[in-house]
Amino acid sequence: MTLMNAHQYRESLARRRPMKIYLDGKRLENPLEHPSVQASVNSVALTYELAHDPEHRALMTARSALSGETVNRFCHLHQSSADLIDKVRMQRLVGQRCGTCFQRCVGLDALNALFAATFEIDRKFATNYHERFRAFALAMESNDWIVDGAMTDVKGDRSRRPAEQSDPDMYLRVVERRADGVVIRGAKAHQTGAINSHWVLVMPTVALRDDEGDYAIACALPADAEGITYIYGRQSCDERKLGGDAASAIDSGSACYGGQEALMIFDDVFVPNESVFMDGEIAFAGLLVDLFASYHRQSYGGCKVGKGDVAIGAAATIAQLNGVERAAHIRDKIIEMNHLNETLFACGIACSANGTQLPAGNWFVDPLLANVCKQNVTRFPYEIARLLQDIAGGLMVTLPSAKDWLNPETAALLRKYLAGAEGSDPEERIRMLRLIENLTMGRGAVAYLTESMHGAGSPQAQRIMIGRLANVDEKKVYARSLAAHDDLEGVEAAIRTGLAGLRAAKAPAA
Ligand SMILES: Cc1cc2nc3c(=O)[nH]c(=O)nc-3n(C[C@H](O)[C@H](O)[C@H](O)COP(=O)(O)OP(=O)(O)OC[C@H]3O[C@@H](n4cnc5c(N)ncnc54)[C@H](O)[C@@H]3O)c2cc1C
Incomplete structure (x- = not known):
């Protein structure tokens, strides 16, 4: 069981295969040496460092429901309301320490969402996505991975649905199904911390319709998978950090920490079956x-x-x-x-x-x-x-x-x-x-x-x-009952009848 520290995290990034990353018109040969990347890695590294800090360890870690071991809370499947509260407290703590985006929430949220969604798909279709995802979740927490949550498609013409775009790649989709897996093509925009990640969880970005089955794809990929290109996002005043001298450190406003967003392009990337967690189950894209x-x-x-x-x-x-x-x-x-x-x-x-x-x-x-x-x-x-x-x-x-x-x-x-x-x-x-x-x-x-x-x-x-979600019909029952009756019993009876009527209207037909 690994609970990495900041140093081990940096070393783990360096062990990835060479990735295709562009920044400012150039391909980065050594991305971890670029000042912008370094500052963003420092922010992620805090999530590892604080997990070893005696003052914050209890908040930054949790007992895994899958293995019973202590894991970084950023890799944890929430087991109670108290866990959900501790997640928020942990995020506030890390935000206070770096004053910027520490890039690890999106993977945690994708982890919990896919754990639940795969369970529901299997219940309906007797597939085995949940078992596969459980194996991924276990690997994520035991290796203490950073996981990028890749949901937002580039979307082209916003007035058109995925299947209506003149270029079908505006939403990421399956372009080939093989016996051993699928091939995906498309792009995900604004990917927070993608270049600082070990893995990527791909998810659809909208609820889908019958003719959009190829867009209903959820899967995991190593961040260094062949066929992925990253193009780093330009940010206001980002050159302030690049001077490498005392003046640029002062002018950058926060020399040590930074966030990271990238455009991520999937150019016919192969995903083996064991890493596919939804393929064509359109009814569950909206739930996810x-x-x-x-x-x-x-x-x-x-x-x-x-x-x-x-x-x-x-x-x-x-x-x-x-x-x-x-x-x-x-x-x-x-x-x-x-x-x-x-x-x-x-x-x-x-x-x-x-x-x-x-x-x-x-x-x-x-x-x-x-x-x-x-x-x-x-x-x-x-x-x-x-x-x-x-x-x-x-x-x-x-x-x-x-x-x-x-x-x-x-x-x-x-x-x-x-x-x-x-x-x-x-x-x-x-x-x-x-x-x-x-x-x-x-x-x-x-x-x-x-x-x-x-x-x-x-x-x-x-x-x-x-x-x-606000249930305005229920609120109307309260208002109508109070306005229509002058006696206590009348009000109570009207509320009971009104609520029962709403429940009956919502109950699925037999
Ligand atoms: C800093 C940052 C980090 C992010 N990190 C991640 C990440 O890690 N992973 C990830 O998956 N995503 C990430 N996102 C993406 C985020 O979820 C999207 O920016 C958001 O969903 C909006 O999508 P968009 O940027 O394409 O804007 P648009 O969808 O183009 O929205 C622009 C405006 O148009 C409106 N609009 C859009 N479509 C329609 C329509 N059909 N009809 C009417 N109005 C419409 C919107 O309401 C909005 O007002 C990040 C975004 C930012 C800014």
Whole structure:
């Protein structure tokens, strides 16, 4: 049983076969040596490091339901509401430590979603996907793998369904079925941490119809499988890290950590049967998407809150360095930032506390509350960022380069004119402003803002689910019964009758 540490994780990445990775117009021969990749690997490595930290080990690890052994919680099939809550607390902790995306949630959420979905497919079709997936899950936790969750297709014309696209590869699909496996083609967009992963779990991105069986494919692939090409995502201010000197370290805002997204192209990739977990079962594509989306919407009630903690800390610190920390409106704005951030955390905890056990045995979040959580995440970090920029002041975007700060010709001028609160260190002020710029406009904003908006589905996806799950008909029964009756017995009877009518209408026909 492996519980890797950060060093072992880095070594395990280096042992992968050469991968086809492009960044900035060039193929990377040694991806792990590129500063952008290194910063993103550092963020993932934290998930290993903290699992060995005596202070955090209990939260970062769990007892496996498959083997009984201690595993990293990022590889764990949730066994209770308490497990779901600990997942959110763990994500907040790691978010606080790196202030960016640590890339490991998506695989954890795909693990739990596929465990449940394969169980349901087998129940209906007597297939053996669940047994295969159990073997994968056991391998994932015992090897402590990072697993990329590859759901989002590139989708071409959004007004058309997969089978209606003029190029059928706009959604990943099976192009050949052989006795020993399938061949897949297509691309997955925005793949978080894909290049830092050991394996990839491929899933469909939408519910599918009868003529879309080739798109109903879920499978596992080693990240270094032949036929996969990765094209690294460009991010705002990403060149700041590349100088490799003291000035670029200051100007990058957060020199050590970064996130990672890539476009991932599957050019006729072979998947052996033992790694196929759905092939053509269109009726279950929607279930798999809903399971994954709910788990992932819960995740954001933890990871974004950790980054919010960094944003609030930065607001309080820059206020102090600017000499305004006692001003009433600044204190009130920091209270508001905390209120918003803790509301997100409350949603993450609530959908976990209301979790239920699935027929497959693992635990599932309350999907309505998970969608409410993510809908709030599409808004509150933006408001927190707005308040942070308000408190920071305009210097955040007009600050001279750190090269000028370090240049003897301009250093004294800048030290004099960039001074802040009496007795404060101007370099600390510069560094804090760069961190704020990074979090709200630079690479960090990818993880804190845009990922909050679109990751785990754009806002409208949550509104559709809230509309579906909120049970407005039941609420109408309460309102109608209270309005129509003036006596207690009448109200109670009307509610009982109304609810019974709703249940009968929803019951499957005999
Ligand atoms: C930083 C980041 C990390 C991510 N990480 C991962 C990952 O690791 N794995 C993964 O699988 N995915 C990942 N995603 C993808 C994420 O789930 C998608 O961005 C999201 O589902 C939206 O899809 P899209 O980006 O293609 O935008 P679009 O689907 O193009 O949406 C853009 C807008 O168009 C609207 N729209 C789209 N289609 C329709 C339609 N048919 N009718 C009406 N309106 C429509 C949407 O509501 C939205 O307002 C990540 C995204 C980001 C930004």
